Amino acid sequence: MLRGAHIDKSFGRGAARRQVLFDVSVDVREGECLAVIGGSGSGKSTLTRILLGLETADAGTVAYRGAAVTGGRRAPGRQALRRGSGLVFQDPFSSLDPRWTVARSVAEPLRLRHRGMPADEVGRRVAQALRTVGLEPATFLGRYPVDLSGGQAQRVAIARAIVNEPKVVLADEPMSAIDVAARVQILDAFAAIRDRRPDMALIMVSHDLGVVQHIADRVVVLHDGRVVEQGPTGRLLAAPSDPYTRELIRAATPFVGRP
Template sequence: MSSNTAPENENVPVIEARGVSRTFHVPRNKAGRNRLRALDGIDLTLGRGETLGLVGESGCGKSTLARVLLMLERPDAGTLRFDGRDPFTLKGKELLAWRRRVQMVFQDPFASLNPRMTAAEIIAEPWRTHRDVQPTKKDRRARVRELLDLVGLREGDAGRYPQEFSGGQRQRIGIARALALEPEVIVCDEPVSALDLSVQAQVLNLLDELQRDLGVSYVFISHDLSVVRHVADRVAVMYLGRIVESGTAEEVFEHPRHPYTAALLSAAPELDPSGERERGERILLKGEVPSPLDPPSGCRFRTRCWKARDICAEEAPRTEHGAACHFPLETAVA
């Protein structure tokens, strides 16, 4: 299988989002509000051959951001660039060609596969839509075999149905399907959360090997901080539709600057057989996550933050040194 060919200007991020917002109209709540802002001014970049981890609590907007990156949702404001171009301006063959370059691996490895199709039919399905890259009938079987081998499955698995595979094997089929069009970016939405721990490690190692061999970039969405720490080069932490902290994985995990990031890390289980690593005190957040229909003014985390002051209610913090906080932490808490 051929590796991806990078454009002439390799300094241009493969994906760049600036000020991206997405609002949905929902039934009115008791206060009469019916506008849910799932994304509010998102800024992020994804480099070539890089893994960007997106973390945050359920409902923070991670999956909505993934749908925008896949052009399944159109943002209300802001810009999205792919190799410097706005994909939402593309039409016809140009749009179809762009869709080949961004594919997805889904959370549930069973629900995302058609139980009436064999593994070979599932892997070959993208070629039915993108006929200009469809291999000839003679070559199709060889390409399917190649993809099966690439994800660690046997040639004899081609004729089996999804229900005949384990969860980890089904997810490998989903990965092979995503690779069939030789994409540059794969959005992984909780790709291992439905798998056993031992199988999770196998799938994560597979994704890492594919990235080294093919140069593909990942947007890796997960609520599991230990998984993100293992796979991500850079991390973006989301809270109520905003990115509150971003940086390299080492910066974010070893020296969190935003109180919300520190609270997440303090709650994450950590395996340390040697017992040598000191662990900070658990940070217990007060209250519940506010409703996205009626988010707090200023800093959206202020209603649960132990460092909140009057200015936090009056002004939304600007992102400085990777954290959107008026009073960022100086050292690691977790």
């Protein structure tokens, strides 16, 4: 579905210029959850933003369903990817407008992409998205972000990301700002979304293998901007070949609330 090949990326100029990605290649397949893991500064958020066309690579290519995403705003795959993708950020309270109700926040992507959509259809889709992430519309539609817990706010943000039924969703550290109990709810929300949309691809950016092992089909390990290892989650966690991956596994936080 989505392919990045030989991606390089640097930030800064002159003596302050720093390269953050080195010849990175990665595929995202239809219907899978791909976890991109690594420590802080490993380049995982930069890589995934490039894959979704939110950052520009210095070298390399990105293609969505075979159409180029790199090459400027007129690249044939760029607009299709924008229309077919959803984003979930680390801090839900920063991503939700405090002045908007849950109903308005979740409906906003529909109003932007489907101008003129009847109000009853907007309401139906918003309610469906909330139910998918485990929030009862009658209880939450009229609430504001200040009325929500961290886990509830993140599930609202996830509902907003899926309301347009995207083909690919990027979740960038979606559980790092919430407590352990809420993480279980977020995992359940993503599981429900994948059950409902088995063709959707989910890219999960994380530093926590305790979370990744419960949701990802495949894992890409980044270290200092380079892919050091990638493969099916079970195999990679059971028999890592790279010392850095073994270090991440040793440091993984046990995930309370899951077998």
